[in-house]
Amino acid sequence: MIKTDILIIGAGPTGLFAVFEAGLLKLKCHLIDALPQAGGQCSEIYPKKPIYDIPGFPEVLAGDLVTNLMKQIEPFQPGFTLGERADTIEKLDDGSFIVTTEKGTKHHAPIVAIAGGLGSFEPRKPPITNISDFEDNGVEYIIRDPEFYRNKNVIISGGGDSALDWSIFLTDVAKSVTLVHRRNEFRGALDSVEKVQELKNLGKIELITPAEVVGLVGENNLEEVVIKQGAEVFNRECDHFIPLFGLSPKLGPIADWGLEIEKNAIKVDNTLDYQTNIPGIYAIGDVNTYPGKLKLILCGFHEATLMCQSAYQRIFPDKRYVMKYTTVGGVEGFDGSKKEAPKAVIKSID
Amino acid sequence: MKDIKITITDRQGVKHEVDAPTDMNMNLMEIVRSYELAPEGTIGICGGMAMCASCQCYVLSDHQLPEMSYDEDLMLSEAYNVKENSRLGCQIFIKEELDGLEVELAPEV
Secondary structure (H helix, E strand, C coil), X not given: CEECCEEEECCCHHHHHHHHHHHHCCCCEEEEECCCCCCCHHHHCCCCCEECCECCECCEEHHHHHHHHHHHHHHHCCEEEECCCEEEEEECCCCCEEEEECXXXXXXXXXXXXXXXXXXXXXXXXXXCCHHHHECCCECCCCXXXXXXXXXXXXXXXXXXXHHHHHHHHCCXXXXXXXXCCCCCCCCCHHHHXXXXXXXXXXXXXXXXXXXXXXXXXXXXXXEEEEEECCEEEEEECCEEEECCCEEEECHHHHXXXXXXXXXXXXXXXXXXXXXXXXXXXXXXXXXXXXXXXXXXXXXXXXXXHHHHHHHHHHCCCCCCCCCCHHHHCEECCCCCEECCCCCCCCCCC | CCEEEEEEECCCCCEEEEEXXXXXXXXXXXXXXXXXXXXXXXXCXXXXXXXXXXXXXXXXXXXXXXCCCHHHHHHHHHCCCCCXXXXXXXXXXXXXXXXXXXXXXXXXX
């Protein structure tokens, strides 16, 4: 069981900055995120896009913002449970919470701060009517272990980096690799596209473009896919079909935690501390809603800051606390590091 | 500058005729959101960067639309339920010449 002071669900910019603000109050944080890396949408959707409305940064790439936030919170040694989705929450008699991921990892904390953005990222599933019948029986949306495909006939569809990269990788593992894409052009990195071209010329990858997988056939396990290429429709035998069409956020299991939901977001009672209808559970950043809400990173930072003050009061109801500026108090990390303003040099005037 | 009329068929098949301002640099995705014709969180997920296709729509009228950018074209090459008349709403900016535009929102994926 992982124990912490504030359990943050969602490791996007708001969740990451909450670690800093909590750290100033000497509260430990642990973050859970369904993605395998921190940064949320900034890392997953638009790492190379510039952001222009972060105060003090005339221009910053979303990916660089995440790198900077990770550096900023490093002294506070946050814990991470990445690649796992927070699934269930249980409130204990003492008012604290146990949050369990879909892989069974348990986290215990007196405070839960949901900074889940638009939700956890789930693979986009192609609209093929019987696709759910074959999930884990030949259809996989994520490649967990490439060895699983050893000596198998694999059909991948998609036109982005993951479709290209996995097609390349699996040529050394699988018996055959076929890549189906709706266009002749691919959206991935140029060297990946060139590598696929090279493997195609060597006969190691079969490319079927412009085409689409429109049907699945099989008794229990997947046996064939139906491919539509122009006016022509044909079946192709395979052991696995791996559609790789990116990820899309879904509010997911959090919607069933007894929290008030409005417009696909968690309603917070007030804008004083962003607490939800369940005391001890807060919602900050894009995941919350209140009158006048703006889904901006800078608003998430503000919400994270106020949330931490309230969480501190909740954990230590009897302590008196006055907010201290970092210019005055510096930043004292849990790792023993301390950042302070340099002391003034005293020099006498003759 | 005047408002233009746009007819939007929502994902339930209901038609809405709405006024859209031409002087606020708004795009079709934002018009849909401002009239709440699709639930928040199901449209404009990437914010309007042509990176998610959640605002995909079918253009039903024969208006001359601006040409597709490289980004929009590639995003649609990976989206689902794509038809000949598919466009990303976030890439269609409200201009006077689009008065009378008719679109239908593509299904949520």
